[in-house]
Amino acid sequence: MRPLKILFVAPELEPFVKVGGLADMVGALPRELAALGHDVRIVCPAYGCLRVEGEWHPRAEPLGVEVGTETHWGRTWQTMLPGARVPVYFLERDDFFGRNEVYNGPWGAHADNDLRFIFLCRGALALCQQLDWIPDVAHCHDWTTGFVPVMLNSTLRDTPLGRTATVFTIHNLEHQGYADPRAVAFARVPASEFRPDSIESVGAVNMVKAGLYHATKLSTVSPTYAEEIRHPEGGCGLDEVLRFRGADLVGILNGIDTVSWNPATDRHLPARYSASDLSGKATCKAALQQRLGLHVDPHVMVFGIVSRLVAQKGLDLLAQAMPSVLDRMHVQFVLLGSGDSGLEHSFRSAALNYPGRVGVQIGFDGGLARLIQAGSDVFVMPSRAEPCGLTQMYAMRYGTPPLVRATGGLIDTVSPFVEGGDTGTGFVFGDATAQALYDTLGWACATYYDRPAEFKAMRLRGMRQDFSWRRSAERYVDLYRWAVAARTGAPA
Ligand code: ADP
Ligand code: GLC
Secondary structure, three states: OOOOEEEEEOOOEOOOEOOOHHHHHHHHHHHHHHHOOOEEEEEEEOOOOOOOOOOOEEOOOOEEEEEOOEEEEEEEEEEEOOOOOOEEEEEEOHHHHOOOOOOEEOOEEOOOHHHHHHHHHHHHHHHHHHHOOOOOEEEEEOHHHOHHHHHHHOOOOOOHHHHOEEEEEEOOOOOOOEEOOHHHHHHOOOHHHOOOOOOEEOOEEEHHHHHHHHOOEEEEOOHHHHHHOOOOOOOOOOHHHHHHOHHHEEEOOOOEOOOOOOOOOOOOOOOOOEOOEOHHHHHHHHHHHHHOOOOOOOOOEEEEEEEEEOHHHOHHHHHHHHHHHHHHOOEEEEEEEEEOHHHHHHHHHHHHHOOOOEEEEEOOOHHHHHHHHHHOOEEEEOOOOOOOOOHHHHHHHOOOOEEEEOOHHHHHHOOEOOOOOOOOOEEEEOOOOHHHHHHHHHHHHHHHHHOHHHHHHHHHHHHOOOOEOHHHHHHHHHHHHHHHHHHHOOOO
16 A cells, blocks of 8 residues: 655654653654654644754745734744654744743743644645645644644645645643634634534634544544543543544554663663663662652662643642551652642642652653653552553553553553452552542552562563554554545545
């Protein structure tokens, strides 16, 4: 079958700019698709905070982007995705992207997020026109890219780009991109699209709904989440739309970048290790304890957390359970994260109240995230909802069994440990309560101290799981071909 031309439009891209797992996915899947022989190109904004890696070239021609009442001119920088034959284009336009934060400034979401990301959508399509490169499929990611399918279905329908199919991936339905109706005119899509079965929700523009109604096919990042979002409890108000489009929605489990996330080669670790020789893990544990000001003790159990500090991640349950755990169990906690100021405060206070036993770093630090994965004994992730979750997969690969709540992608990636058996890769609990989390932390602690052989066997089972992207990349290719056939009426 012929190779496909695949355009990725995305607001985050590892290793250049990352807020959460969307960046990891968009940085990893194209590499796998290119290895399968497809022509993949990525468009992302040139934020002020971009990390410049490799060689960058400005494109000579300025890029005219037709949004609002005039043509907005921008500049494009080109580079390659490290280690892959995948061109990456960054759209530069300082009034939209020059600031340092991706979505939120010091006072919350940027007030012009609708305009910024509509510029990204139209800019990505304008770039294809400028390059005279007409993709078979445009793969869009979350609310920021919801207008790509709308534009292709309306304003651009009668241009060569009108044949481009779209796949819209839901990474997290909680973020919907509500915008003032001014967004319709700015995007230059017909005013008639401002209706509930297109881009409108309760009098506002809903950018994720735009993608859900208009994309040729839909996907989300795990099979269980694909099921959960069809029901009112998990649908974030859009379950009806997802049932309506149910036949076009698939759940494809994210993979992880197993080259970058490999404890045998990770240069961020003070010692490297593998399933056949775990000894370096103890060095990582000591380095972690030292770095976060904990008592350096190889025997005490360490719980690790790396997370955005938001309600979705269930870390308020951890903040509630932590004092009782620390009072009754011989354990330490290390936490890296940022977000909700109340949660930041709770964890900072825990570090002050339990010196040497709780180490907290508020902020974003890719190297420390890896050291926590390697140096902890159990990785804690009590999410209320989790579309896929990557950190539990990183933890297993680093020999650190995860402790997770049974939701979304956590169900699809962590198999429950059963005492006395020889299966299971982590500790799984059901109720989203501080008590259930406390009980499960206690269970993990008892297993660590009282059943060390079973605990070690669980570590090794996790390390031997195959979480690589290959299988999922092939499923995306099937989805792209299905979308192209639906869009053009001819098989791809
Ligand atoms: P989500 O995308 O919902 O935040 P995921 O588990 O899919 O959750 O991905 C989170 C990604 O962001 C992982 O790569 C994780 O290591 C990284 N991450 C989260 N918080 C931090 C932080 N404070 N510092 C460094 N990396 C972080
Ligand atoms: C989102 C989800 C997370 C998922 C990631 C990558 O941020 O919250 O569960 O792993 O996207 O798809």
